[in-house]
Amino acid sequence: MISLTSPVKTRAHGWPAGGKLLALCVVSVVLFAVPDLMFQFAAAMSVVLLYALPGRVFLRHGLRRIWPLWPFVVVLLVWHVFTDAWAEGVVIALRMLTAVALANLVTMTTSLQAMMDVVSWLLRPFARFGVNVRAIELAAAMVIRFTPVLGEKGTALALAWRARSRRPAGWRVIVPFMVLALDDAGHVSEALRARGGIEMDKKS
Incomplete structure (x- = not known):
């Protein structure tokens, strides 16, 4: 078994696990409550920025963990293009990627023991x-x-x-x-x- 925690230490590593998990829940609810395309795009770019701030190694390590989602994104987009609802498909894809990326960000900056304590x-x-x-x-x-x-x-x-x-x-x-x-x-x-x-x- 391996650890999900990032090898690159960031300021977020010292933040309380409960606070990060609560913030993740709140942001996820907001993501699913707002159907606006530009809002979802801005949220996705904000998450990319969060990944990029600690450096290139952290960014590469985080994106590598999100990469397995690409088949789901492709199928989702192809289906919505086929049903003539491409904008809705892009919103759903961005929402899914952003939510998973944020959850991955929490696990990368939080030890398993800290999460289990919560x-x-x-x-x-x-x-x-x-x-x-x-x-x-x-x-x-x-x-x-x-x-x-x-x-x-x-x-x-x-x-x-x-x-x-x-x-x-x-x-x-x-x-x-x-x-x-x-x-x-x-x-x-x-x-x-x-x-x-x-x-x-x-x-x-």
Whole structure:
């Protein structure tokens, strides 16, 4: 597993995780509430500026994480052009890219432990009703950790296929990708079981 935190330290690294997550929620609501094209374009350019301020390395590192969205953007734009609603398609694409880029910016400048501390604080009241808070925290942490790992493995499978065939990989890598994901899940479950699992947290 790898960390999502950027190797380039910025001022935002020292900001409270709760404040950054709250700001992300507020900005996301505003993005989805305003359908204006120029507003969405200005918001997207503002995010690009935020990525560029810490330097070229930070900008390249951040854009590399957003790049996997390009197939969704292409399909979205082609569909809206086909339905003669290209302006709406551009708005949706810009909104999606901006929201994901902002979320990525938060993860790049916030440690996983800091984010889990916020999740733990939010879930603490539910522990009184018998909710296994530790299980939810662990699930959230694993999703955040494993998403880029699975993305990299999917890219490696596609590259391996491309090196052996002129045909596009397409659906052919789905089965081996699922096998890799299940194999990783098996290893993680064994590691958790060897450490006592999460049942012990229900008694604490």
